[in-house]
Amino acid sequence: MAEAAGSAADTGAGTGRGAAPEVAPTAPGGPLPGEASRALYLAILAEGGRLPMSEVSAAEQAQVAELLDLGLLTAVPELGSYTAVNPRAVGSRLGEELRAAGTRLLVQAQEMPALLEDLTRAYDLTPRKVDRSGEVRHLHGAAEIARLLDRLSAASHDEILSAQPGGPLSVRVTEGAYARIGWCLANGGVVRSLFDPAARSDPPTAAYVLAATELGVRFRVLGEPFKRMLIFDRSTVVIPDGPEYRGAALVEDPAVVAFLVGMFERDWQRAEPAQWNGAAPDTVGLPIHAQVGRLLAQGLTQRMIAGRLGLSERTVAGHISRLRELYDAQTLFQLGWLMRAAAGDAKGDPGR
Template sequence: MAGHGAQEHPHGADRLCEAGDRVYSRAVRRGRVPRHDADPVPCLLELALLHPDPDDMDWLVPTSPQEVMTRLLRGVYDEVSASQRRMGSAVAAFEWYAALGPQPSPASGTDTAVPASAIRVLEGDSRIQGALDEATQACTTEVLTVQPGGIRPEHELTEGLHRAMALRGRGVRMRDLYTHVARHGQGLLNYLELMGDSVEARTLDEVIDRLILFDRTVAFIPANADRTLALELRHPGLVHYLVTVFERLWRLAIPLTAPLPDTGIEGISHREQSIAALLAEGHQDAVIAERLGISVRTCRAHIARLSETLGAASRTQLGVRIAQVGLDRSRVSSSEAAVIRVAGVPGIPGGHGVPGQESPTGR
């Protein structure tokens, strides 16, 4: 569709074709148009003049003329003298469109005014990438990110490296949250070494879905499972809420340079403790694996080791053992672990172990 539209509509946003002019004008007047109205003019989506309505994906809403004008002018200024003529045409084109829509009333408190495009749907990898690049170029102070999943693939780290290096060159500070599993990825360690003290990383057992925050003014989050849709958020209330979520997770997270805390129970690793807590909540293997950033196969291997260590012959018995030793809580203190050992819970060293069964070493 993208290539077809480019052939039939070889123009920029500052000189729309006749069909595109009609549909975009209608969208500005009415606030939105049915998606099928834009089928004959794919140029409007390709040029980001229309984007999906967050409340109803069967409708498209217009990008405000003022925002389009700003975007065009940013590129125009970069081209300096060779683009002076284009600057004039961009302004001329969108002044007329801006007059079609309702005019904003003067706000009594400009500090609390909501941006015109508080929520924008970005459809397709190129559109998402372009918006991230624009936000990176405008960023001056801080970037906060949450990166779910396990070990980061090398190609993902490479793709984001050019943005990270540009931010570092401007003195922008970055803080990244990962799952504990990401600690085992050499690519991530190499990336952090390359970035030096401009990036600080911490890890948690599990984190929220992907989040990127620039200067605490604009946020990007996925809008569907396969991440072909994203939301660009500029509403101050939403962005403030996401910053608060990040900061609270950050306080709970463990610096990448620090070791993970010991569980206090011999033979049970930190990851197995996390799996046990999620098992106690009733989650299935696939859900646990996704939340902790590991494969289902790895998850089941840890569950098998838990069963062996705790002397459980079935899933039901494993649930009982998890509750007995206190692994159904997210943390087990050293004092609790001492009580467990003294109490002699089956399968725990110091208690009544299963005959002929050795406890595996800590992992």
């Protein structure tokens, strides 16, 4: 019996139902007999390795067919029986077929990018249709705008940039701004804010700036016109939707956002740090030319004085010209020296 089984395996003998078919390679575990087929194969071996065809019941026909497909049985019509085939030979054959199939798949995988190169090139050259719908969202009403700013501030992890022209801020605005910058700073972000010089004379705004500075916010003052905007993580910008500031527009288009960020950075570079005090400055109540003279004596430049007092540089230049006549100074350096000397001797207000 063993010799017959070995002979059948070695020669691939058998005709009709017993011919060992080509078995398509499958994943590991695929070309294996099921439990019922295994039990039948073991029963055939227990009977000497042969199964008479006449003894195959209707319930066993599916298992016999599976064993024939796998090559574990071969039909011997002249003997009217099925003969068991050595599983070692079957396993070797199936393993070789799987290895050959794996090699073919690896070669195909390496060739695939080259086979699709013409389609890839056509895809890269195809102009994209950009859907810009929804990139600008308009909001109206203080409550809706406040909810939007709260959401954007809480989601900001890198940076919030703020440009606030037009003088002092209301207490409601400063309270909301203080809470929002706290969220960003807690997330590890950076906050920079740009103000109009006129805001320095407003006690609530000055108090807000002092408190925010302690949290790590950086402030600068710009004594020239600039645009109002709030920039979140350099990906979203909130701007007024009109000159009346009655609504806001949410901008997320990358090109527009990059343009607005560039505007802010340009204004930030032109602005100057300024001293903010919670109490009223000691120059309040003095004539403007006296305030200019005091700041000039402290070493501030014409531009810095303009930013400090909320005046134009041309107006400051006019006051300096009158001070030069008063002190008979030929140069700004000489004027500053004379004014410091006068302040030290008389302990009075320069220019009075």
